[in-house]
Amino acid sequence: MARINFTTGRLTAFSCPPDKAQAFIWDTGVVGLGVRTTPRGAQSYIFQREFQGKSPRITIGAVTDWSISAARERAREMQRDIDQGRDPRLVKAERQAADAAAFNSAKASEATVAEIWKLYLEDRKPLWGVRHHDDHLRLAKAGGEKARRGTRGRGMTIAGPLYSLMGLRLADVTAPIVEGWASKEAKTRQSSARLALRCLKAFLNWCAEHPDYKAQMQPVNPAKTRRTREALGKATAKSDVLLKEQLAAWFEAVRALPSPVMSAYLQVLLLTGARRTEVLDLKWKDVDSRWKSLVIRDKIEGERKIPLTPYVAGLLATLPRLPKNPFVFASTLAKDGRVSDPRxxxxxxxxxxxxEDLTPHGLRRSFKSLTEWLEIPAGVVAQIMGHKPSATAEKHYTVRPLDLLRIHHERIEAWMLEQAGIAFRSNSDPAHEG
Structure with missing residues (x-):
């Protein structure tokens, strides 16, 4: 191999013949140091010496990035590694890994909660339901966008409870900071802040286990302090429920609503005992008119199948099917194509x-409470509503087919309609009831 004394001028003048893929020149100053060039003119310093019977070629770096003296020094370091029996390729890989770790550590120390929160959501999304993921987005949203409703006349969307923490560095999320945040949020939206705190705890636990962020975490999760819990208080059990004697007035008022979609939605909510968003998310593909069933996407099992009872089937049959809109309770005004807020x-x-004081979720509570009048087995009601089994026998030994659920569910529906004074025949359309 021809050797020359490397100088800037000689390296600049060195070129690769067009009929070759690459060409080399070697330095007289340090044995093993060379420059490789391509027909396009890209030049790199390389090091090549025999090691354990082979001659590995290792790239040092681009000629434009390294001075001749620096390249010679790196070549000498590699020769010393060989003299000491170390593979310079492994040494280089270890150095690169250490440099990358140091860079990531420095970058992580400056990362904001918002940046890490985004990565956290991407990592956990496959394990969460859609509603849970959307809650995390909502809790951290910036707000300040124009809105037609839901802002109490302010005309702008409101920032989520966690938004004020998003601009902080992770290392700056300390117990006093979280306690101050909790005290402030408790004054205006205590319930939302309690949900935000639970999400924040889980997020910080994830950070404490993540190799890139655990170094920035406090020794103890800063969201787990007594002052924070006391500031937000405990959630109180709600008791809004429809009484048996209120069914007639409620059904009459709901059936008189100007929107047939909203009217049907609220009745289905009561007659199925499903969660508010479970019914909102119902799609036409989930409705099986032939086998009389509904597929409900729930947060416990992922989905459950319940009977499509006669009156509910009649309600759904009256609803319009909008082109290219898969939702049963569709809306032409809502952003996501379905009714968004039934309140x-x-x-x-x-x-x-x-x-007074009856909420959409109160209808789910009403379904459970009203079945007490019929002495329906608790396991049947829980299976229809999508509650977790509460006993060993329910969890492991009781498997109820849809037809068995149908017997009880149709009985529940018929009884509610009877109390409401609605004369309904299973083969009739709700629009033609007496």
């Missing part, structure tokens, strides 16, 4: 029926 319709119906 206005619920409040209007309750006001007309003179029933």
């Amino acid at each position: 206005a319709g619920m409040q209007a119906a309750c006001k007309a029926a003179k029933i």
Whole structure:
């Protein structure tokens, strides 16, 4: 191999013949140091010496990035590694890994909660339900966007409870900071702040186990302090429920709502005992008219199948199917194509029926409470509603087929309609009831 004394001028003048893929020149100053060039003119310093019977070629770096003296020094370091019996390729890989770790550590120390929160959501999304993921997005949203409703006349969306923490570095999320945040949020939205705190705890636990962020974490999760818990208080059990004697007034008011979609939605909510968003997310593909079943996407098992009872089937049959809209309770105005907030319709119906403080979730509670009049087995009600089994026998030994659930569910529906004074025949359309 021809050797020359490397100088800037000689390296600049060195080129690769067009008929070759690459060409080399070697330095007289340090044995093993060379420069490789390609027909396009890209030049790199390389080091090549025999090691354990082979002559590995190791790239040092681009000629434009390294001075001749620095390249010679790196070549000498590699020769010393060989003299000491160490593979310079492994040494280089270890150095690169250490440099990358140091860079990541420095970058992580400056990362904001918002940046890490985004990575956290991406990592956990496959393990979460859609609603849980959306809750995390909502809790950290910035707000300040124009909105037509839900802002109490302010005309702008409100920042989520966790948004004020998003701009902090992870190392700056300390117990006093979280306690101050909790005290402030408790004054205006205590319930939302309690949910935000639970999500924040889980996020910080994830950070404490993540190799890139655990160094920035406090010794103890800063969201787990007594002062924070006391500031937000404990959630109180809600008791809003429809009484048996209120069914007639409630059904009359709901059926009189100007929106047939909202009217049907609220009735289905009561007659299935499903969660508010489970019914909102119902799609036409989930409705099996032939085998009389509904597939409910729930947060416990992922999905459950319940009977499609006669009156509910009649309600759904009257609803329009919008082109390219898969939702049963569709909306042409809502961003996601379905009814988004049933509270206005619920409040209007309750006001007309003179029933106070009843929420959409109260209808789910009402379903469970009203079945007590019929002495329906608790396991049947739990399976229809999507509650976790509460006993060993329920968990491991009781498997109820859809037809068995149907017997009880149709009985529940018929009884509620009877109490409401609705004369309904299973083969009739709700629009033609007496």
